[in-house]
Amino acid sequence: MALTIVRDLCTACGDCEPVCPTQSISPFKGLYKIDTDSCTECEGEFDVPQCLDVCMEDDCIIAA
Numbered sequence: 001m002a003l004t005i006v007r008d009l010c011t012a013c014g015d016c017e018p019v020c021p022t023q024s025i026s027p028f029k030g031l032y033k034i035d036t037d038s039c040t041e042c043e044g045e046f047d048v049p050q051c052l053d054v055c056m057e058d059d060c061i062i063a064a
Ligand code: SF4
Pocket: 002, 003, 019, 020, 021, 022, 023, 024, 025, 034, 038, 039, 040, 041, 042, 049, 050, 051, 052
């Protein structure tokens, strides 16, 4: 289970990168990308996915 960033909606604000407990978010081609191999959807660490919680863009982070 992992989340992914919709490139058309990401504004590259960077807010999601530092809140990820698994360091799965990194800059990629001018925007940001989630590594679906290491994203855990924050299970066991937080009640809600932290990137989803901080992202201000509707529907920008969705199920991979
Ligand atoms: S859901 Fe959690 S583990 Fe996955 S990218 Fe977002 S903050 Fe990181």
